[in-house]
Amino acid sequence: MHSRDLLNAAAGHAADFLETLPAGRVGADELDADALRAGLAVALADGPTDPHAVLDELVAAATPGIVRSQSPRYFGYVIGGALPAALAADVVAAGWDQNAGGYSVSPASAVVEEVVGGWLVELLGLPAGASFGLTTGCQMAHVTCLAAARNAVLARAGWDAEVGGLQGAPRVRLLVSEERHVTIDRAARILGFGTAALVPVAVDDWGRMDPAALRAELAAGDGPTIVCAQAGDVNSGGFDPLGEVVEAGHAAGAWVHIDGAFGLWAAASPRHRHLLGGFAGADSWATDAHKWLNVPHDCGLAFVADPQPHRNAMVVSAAYLRTSVEGERDGSRWVPDFSRRARGFAVYAALRSLGRDGVAELVERCCACARRFADVLGAEDGVEVLNDVVLNQVLVRFGDDDAATDAVVAAVQAEGSCWMSPTTWRGRRAMRISVCNWATTLGDVDRSCEAILAAARALPTAGPG
């Protein structure tokens, strides 16, 4: 039997952790793998251990190695936290332990998934009638969308990719931004295109795809073609000119896929929607819910304008499974996964707790925080903001020097008021600040700026001078 005491104990441990976040050190206390192994790498026991003891032991051994990415002052990568309602829903969903593979094996998760799909299509301004899938993350959302693209562009060339595979197929070209995210390359490998199929398209100084370069590449080849554009560069937050990209791609008969891991959420903000231009004319879109929507890991989202190739690419049937029933949506028929966690519950709770206005406010607040970072840090001598802060990303360079910049990042990580990672932008090292946590406020930004500037001043080479 499950014990209420054990579940209460788990909830207590969770609450204890979360309550340390506002004031606590950001980042993990222990990064050394051997130190963590000392607690976690016990020998597999022969006999059983009481679940309470297991829970306490896990919490004690793992906590030093937990990165407090849920902190409102964690600005590393684009990770996001977990909204209270979403976390609560995820916890209940684990208790329910549904296999959200099909309607008949979990009607409630199937309906919730269908509901959130509709809400998200509307919220993100995607074409009504677009199909969707809830994946682990944007990586598998790319795989989902590009599998649909593969099916569609090869079908137009008279080839059934599902049956014939790629081995004797017409060669497919993928025209991708020079600044594309690595997950695009991995998706191309998984799907059997290979990285040689990727044709990099030149970008401008802000990392935005050059439409003239795209048109030239489109004209330089023929045959089945997929264009991969970006909404929100992973470093700069820059947006490709999506309207022009879509127009050029479609004029050449190409499928246009948009990587909007976090940038797609600009569509949910009236103030930032303009960044996406004509994005709604594309053929597929990939994004994350565990980033800017702040649901617990993991949940990505794939959308496809024409459901047919999406269905063709992911369909599955078996003797012991009910065939698809009209009006009942089977979640696994739209994603690469089969048995799967019911991710829809947390997304549902996030969207209901925020509402349309709350999502817009969350996006706009994060962008305002990013601008504040740029304003405060950029005002200091010797500190340079390298990007046009159009969204939630800020790239900061110290003393116009790679080593000094890395030293500031390391000092900030060590001090612990806030956490951000280093990156390289257009050949120069930079501190990369990403704001996407529901709990981050301007107060957190000001506190973080003080810590960053204090770290910079303590390093003579780093300025400010």
Place this chain on the structure above:
Amino acid sequence: MHSRDLLAAAAGHAADYLEGLPERRVGPAETDPAALRAALGGPLPDGPQDPVAVLDALVAGADAGLMTSQSSRFFGFVFGGSLPAALAADWVASAWDQNAALYVAAPAAAVAEEVVGGWLAELLGLPGDASFAITTGCQMAHATGLAAARHHVLQRAGWDVEARGLTGAPPVRLLANGDYHVTLGRAVRLLGLGTDSIVRIDTDGEGSMSPDALRAALAASDGPTIVCAQAGEVNSGAFDPLQDVCRVAADHDAWVHVDGAFGLWAGAAPSHRHLVAGVGRADSWATDAHKWLNVPYDAGLAFVAHPQAHHAAFGASAAYLPTGARDAMDWTPDSSRRARSFAIWAALRSLGRDGVAELVERCCACARRFAEVLGAEDGVEVLNDVVLNQVLVRFGDDDDVTDAVVAAVQAEGTCWTGPTTWRGRRAMRISVSNWATTISEVDRSCAAILAAAYPATTR
């Protein structure tokens, strides 16, 4: 900020659900999508709503549409439940909300993952130096194992599939158990190999691959070849003769991938280990942790005997040898991902080696009890050799009668089983894979099944 009260409320809702299971009707109370939409749908609200109200509304709206697959009398599909320690660990993991893609983003999750990888290889009798991945499920574990296989067999043919892709590559043949699971075909499609590359190898009456047929197929052509064997047929639970399959494949330099979604766990039970004899000689293995190990959804497991090929297929970094810190995304199709390792760690720690063996053996004993009790009745036939946890039962030797019994059992609600088709005949499919199932739950379920069957068989 997060409220302790909100988490306590969530814990209370979950505990209410779980405490209600022993006497709750098995199966969803409401299956009409329109009714569930009425409870859960509606337009996206404009303004915010209090999280406690959201939680309460979700629980109220979803409850009737939940499949009570955590019940100790749920025998539909091979789903498993969740062990108390695993569920508790999964909750804490949700709160920690780690992105377990990279060591630096989640050191504790990375170390826990490395630890359970070692434990599991040992427990399942796989090579100690095998690489592994934690995926969403066996579907993506297939995609992982077969991506490593694709890389390896094409590399031997002088072709770098990661760079050059499959267009123009030497054709890859997949020789698969003729009763292969649908997820295998789907993985083959996802990877761009196409279902035409699959050659079905004949199986016997139980669904076990014939080594002679495999030998003939291997001899029929050379070139890059992947053999897909099964440990635990999804209907009958039958095992391919893995020793022979691996030996025959080795003679032809073929890669052997084993689909052991649930059957691989026979390796953890001394009384059933003989079923997977020779399994350690294969090249890759796929299984689920959310099935027989009873961790919450979702977690699958892929193991690969050739870490270099595995890393070449997924790695983002250059070096494949462990450098002291393992980046999980170098081994899985996913990038950003949940920290699934904590629940697995807790499950294995709470059961121990003997506890895993006992869980597997008890489920198999329950399956045999189903076969004995039901098979002893006139007009009731057990269609398979019950070697593991699967029982196929036919009523009145008639498709319609059998479907009627399954429907009546589902409607009555003491237990839940699904229908299937086995060798052209309809059958009730009973799968036992829940940590909480006991012989007495089986007896109670048999009584309900037979009560449903008698009016149906004598009509």
